[in-house]
Amino acid sequence: MAKAKTVKSVKARSEKLPKITVKEYKKIIFLGSEAAPFIATGGLADVLGSLPKELAKKDNLDISVILPLYGNISDEYKKQFRFLTNFYVSVGWRSQYAGVFFFEYQKVKFYFIDNEYYFKREGNIYGFYDDGERFAFFSRAALDTIARLNIYPDILHCNDWQTAASIIYLKGMYYGDDKFRRIKTVFTIHNIEYQGKFGMETYSDLFGFPDSIMSFVEYDGLVNLMKGAIEMTDIVSTVSPTYAGEIKYPFFAHGLDPVICRNERKLVGILNGIDIDYYDPKTDKSIFAKYSAADISGKATCKAELQKMLGLPERNDVPVIAVISRLVSHKGLDLIKDIAERLLSEDVQLVILGKGEIGYENYFRYIAESYQGKCAAIIAYNQDLSRKIYSGADLFLMPSKAEPCGLSQMIASRYGTVPIVRETGGLNDSIKAIVGDMGNGFTFHDYNSNDMLYVVKQAIDAYRNKDEWGKIVRRVMKTDFSWKKQAEKYEEMYNK
Numbered sequence: 001m002a003k004a005k006t007v008k009s010v011k012a013r014s015e016k017l018p019k020i021t022v023k024e025y026k027k028i029i030f031l032g033s034e035a036a037p038f039i040a041t042g043g044l045a046d047v048l049g050s051l052p053k054e055l056a057k058k059d060n061l062d063i064s065v066i067l068p069l070y071g072n073i074s075d076e077y078k079k080q081f082r083f084l085t086n087f088y089v090s091v092g093w094r095s096q097y098a099g100v101f102f103f104e105y106q107k108v109k110f111y112f113i114d115n116e117y118y119f120k121r122e123g124n125i126y127g128f129y130d131d132g133e134r135f136a137f138f139s140r141a142a143l144d145t146i147a148r149l150n151i152y153p154d155i156l157h158c159n160d161w162q163t164a165a166s167i168i169y170l171k172g173m174y175y176g177d178d179k180f181r182r183i184k185t186v187f188t189i190h191n192i193e194y195q196g197k198f199g200m201e202t203y204s205d206l207f208g209f210p211d212s213i214m215s216f217v218e219y220d221g222l223v224n225l226m227k228g229a230i231e232m233t234d235i236v237s238t239v240s241p242t243y244a245g246e247i248k249y250p251f252f253a254h255g256l257d258p259v260i261c262r263n264e265r266k267l268v269g270i271l272n273g274i275d276i277d278y279y280d281p282k283t284d285k286s287i288f289a290k291y292s293a294a295d296i297s298g299k300a301t302c303k304a305e306l307q308k309m310l311g312l313p314e315r316n317d318v319p320v321i322a323v324i325s326r327l328v329s330h331k332g333l334d335l336i337k338d339i340a341e342r343l344l345s346e347d348v349q350l351v352i353l354g355k356g357e358i359g360y361e362n363y364f365r366y367i368a369e370s371y372q373g374k375c376a377a378i379i380a381y382n383q384d385l386s387r388k389i390y391s392g393a394d395l396f397l398m399p400s401k402a403e404p405c406g407l408s409q410m411i412a413s414r415y416g417t418v419p420i421v422r423e424t425g426g427l428n429d430s431i432k433a434i435v436g437d438m439g440n441g442f443t444f445h446d447y448n449s450n451d452m453l454y455v456v457k458q459a460i461d462a463y464r465n466k467d468e469w470g471k472i473v474r475r476v477m478k479t480d481f482s483w484k485k486q487a488e489k490y491e492e493m494y495n496k
């Protein structure tokens with residue numbers, strides 16, 4: 001009886017108090033292998049360059065990012081980095097030097113892990129015979145940095161296989177330490193195709209994992225870092241709701257579907273955003289003329305100058321269709337190969353920018369050679385040129401076989417270049433078919449080149465209807481792909 005009375009009186013008292021919601025203060029550390037503007041080879045860099053920045057705008061969040069200190073980070077930034085500390089990290093039976101540098105940029109604290117042997121290399125940042133060892137070192141050095149600098153976060157947010165080992169070390173080896181045990185982890189899959197698989201001989205020799213966690217980390221007779229992280233993390237997220245559903249199936253999961261299904265209860269899909277200040281035709285210094293949704297006239301100049309630059313006839317009445325992509329199979333390039341000649345028999349211009357697998361590179365060189373004056377192919381990764389194409393083209397073709405999120409369709413939209421996409425992954429969540437006054441692009445469902453050609457022709461017809469087309473372009477430009485809304489969803493997830 002007495003107990004019930006107390007509860008009642010406490011309740012009565014608290015009802016009189018004014019309601020204030022106190023936002024919980026949280027410290028979040030992101031780990032990743034690339035982040036714009038320091039080092040960028042793909043979409044991951046865009047995300048790690050813009051999501052932390054958006055979250056850091058909130059005063060209840062303290063945001064840091066830990067990255068490797070690659071030799072190819074430009075001196076313009078490097079000279080501003082401040083040395084903090086150094087120590088030795090165990091990588092299997094070895095002990096390797098790690099230096100830590102610091103730089104605060106756009107309210108985000110960046111920590112860079114220095115080891116010249118691992119990260120000062122010529123050319124690319126991945127694709128070396130010892131990538132497993134390089135990122136095992138990085139993943140462990142990141143945890144040791146946290147301990148050394150006493151910057152224990154509430155949440156450690158790891159991205160892709162290169163940082164998956166951090167979760168495995170944290171949950172499997174650092175757990176005895178109270179401060180580490182309190183850390184919750186998020187593992188984000190940006191692409192399930194790249195899992196970080198290595199021979200079992202690396203298990204203890206290289207990674208130094210204990211036998212007790214072998215059932216989490218081993219898969220199909222290999223060390224599989226992504227699989228280990230999925231099993232051991234608190235939350236698994238991926239970069240679009242549709243992809244979160246797709247990776248439960250073998251067609252998309254590259255062997256991990258049973259693992260995803262087993263861990264389904266901790267799976268979340270949140271669509272990426274883009275940095276709308278970084279990609280803005282109103283201020284972009286790379287493009288030939290500035291414009292906005294309110295006044296798109298500058299886009300015509302961008303088109304004419306692009307045509308001139310690429311040796312295509314300067315015609316305002318012909319649709320320019322652009323493909324800007326890594327030239328790899330999951331981008332759906334086989335569909336384009338299938339219909340390229342049929343498409344080029346129409347009155348169109350086709351522009352391709354990208355590099356990747358040699359077979360595709362050669363094919364696009366060949367087709368540009370055979371259709372001079374109608375098709376241009378630039379086999380390169382070139383940020384400046386990509387912006388000139390995003391702004392100068394009319395249509396953007398992205399028929400991916402699988403697409404975790406995809407950012408190019410959003411960037412193209414921002415520049416008023418209307419996307420044509422296959423309804424998969426993030427393409428399905430970001431681009432809705434145009435019907436009447438609704439929709440922001442052209443879409444098709446099956447992975448079939450005839451279906452694709454059919455909608456490409458629909459898009460060309462729409463383009464020819466000048467009045468309608470202006471409306472479509474403006475509507476597409478106004479689609480909100482900013483991080484603002486999406487960052488809220490991340491915050492919700494962290495609060496869980």
Ligand code: GLC
Binds near residue numbers: 042272403407
């Ligand atoms: C990967 C995915 C791409 C996604 C990007 C950022 O590059 O392939 O779809 O947009 O990561 O999450």
